[in-house]
Ligand SMILES: Cc1cc2nc3c(=O)[nH]c(=O)nc-3n(C[C@H](O)[C@H](O)[C@H](O)COP(=O)(O)OP(=O)(O)OC[C@H]3O[C@@H](n4cnc5c(N)ncnc54)[C@H](O)[C@@H]3O)c2cc1C
């Protein structure tokens with residue numbers, strides 16, 4: 214059996230953990246797929262490169278409103294796809310070579326635990342003093358009759374298709390439906406979103422979710438509170454039988470995208486055989502320092518947390534690196550804030566409590582909502598749909614949550630996140646800080662001053 218000081222399972226955020234400080238350890242990385250993991254190869258990065266194209270198309274189409282008469286002649290899917298993956302694909306080879314040249318053993322088959330701290334990797338067994346489990350998650354395929362006998366895509370494959378379909382049915386109304394709805398709309402695909410929720414993006418503050426649902430429904434067909442009772446193959450595509458408050462209907466489309474959430478890869482790893490405790494959703498249970506139930510095994514990223522966001526996995530990998538090196542000085546994430554953004558149109562960003570959470574948990578709050586149009590730049594944009602919402606405690610006047618829908622939401626939310634992290638009152642960040650005129654940040658200032 215091969216023995217190591219450190220074995221890292223999964224070269225997504227796990228690969229980021231390796232650094233010069235760990236160079237003295239005899240290390241192996243196990244990665245059956247591509248270095249960079251989901252985010253680089255099948256997630257954040259290529260999807261946002263497509264979103265950039267969709268934004269450009271949307272801006273060109275909307276420019277006539279400003280007196281700029283431009284036409285979009287053609288959006289060349291294959292050219293876009295090839296440009297994106299010509300940039301991304303070589304990064305895997307570079308990363309793998311780099312590790313091997315620096316004395317790290319790289320195994321390229323899937324690992325399975327066969328006992329505590331013992332892994333089966335292909336034909337070999339390996340063990341180590343320290344393991345970092347960062348094997349991520351994969352798309353859920355819901356149990357819908359017929360789904361297993363029709364062709365469908367998930368986020369793993371949709372970005373590499375050869376041709377844009379004329380029509381697409383999307384199962385799910387979450388992050389991926391919102392982002393890919395925007396992307397394929399720009400490429401001219403006729404989209405039908407079918408989701409079981411009462412709105413799209415139900416995890417958002419309800420006002421944001423309602424506004425997004427209203428705007429998305431102007432661009433695509435959106436079926437809410439929908440139950441898909443069967444899926445079957447039809448000439449030229451698929452047909453979904455859907456029951457919703459409007460009755461039963463059949464949705465036909467050339468292509469089907471399944472975006473119904475993600476599940477942790479603990480089953481494929483046989484984490485239970487490794488003695489790792491799992492929660493009811495199959496995530497590895499860790500303490501706040503990312504220690505698992507087995508001493509010497511750490512876990513991070515999508516396999517261990519419910520955020521399923523890359524900035525959380527990145528932060529965790531920095532903490533785990535520190536904790537492996539300094540077991541006497543364990544670090545934890547400084548606070549529980551997990552901001553997120555949905556890169557759709559319009560952009561959405563949020564952090565902290567939503568208004569419905571504050572209400573349900575009977576937390577006292579003050580709320581302020583400010584339209585972009587109330588500030589100079591929003592007025593210049595002739596914006597009619599974007600807003601910032603902030604929630605604060607009436608007791609200590611600190612922010613409880615912030616939610617934005619509109620251009621640059623993911624960037625606009627950052628000062629509010631800073632304030633929440635640093636525990637500043639809304640008066641300090643609203644009154645004591647100057648906001649550049651006429652930048653969009655003035656809408657954040659206005660929302661704070663109204664609290
Ligand atoms: C379409 C899409 C868009 C996204 N966009 C964003 C975004 O804009 N912003 C954001 O914050 N997040 C985004 N995410 C989420 C983000 O990609 C994930 O949160 C992040 O990649 C998780 O990192 P990880 O290291 O935990 O897992 P991964 O990056 O998935 O890495 C896990 C690695 O483990 C490997 N592995 C699996 N099983 C085994 C095994 N048994 N043995 C060894 N290795 C194994 C896998 O091959 C993989 O390479 C997006 C996700 C998707 C799908």
Ligand SMILES: NC(=O)c1ccc[n+]([C@@H]2O[C@H](COP(=O)([O-])OP(=O)(O)OC[C@H]3O[C@@H](n4cnc5c(N)ncnc54)[C@H](O)[C@@H]3O)[C@@H](O)[C@H]2O)c1
Pocket residue numbers: 355356357384385386387388389390392407408409410414415439440441471472473474475520521522553554555556
């Ligand atoms: N910008 C970002 O940060 C970003 C972008 C894309 C993906 N992601 C990550 O990837 C994860 C997966 O994205 P996702 O959109 O697949 O999941 P999601 O959890 O965001 O949404 C899943 C959706 O599927 C619906 N659903 C589930 N089962 C269904 C069924 N049988 N019939 C109809 N609807 C059903 C749910 O109601 C929900 O609307 C996200 O949770 C997020 O963590 C992040």
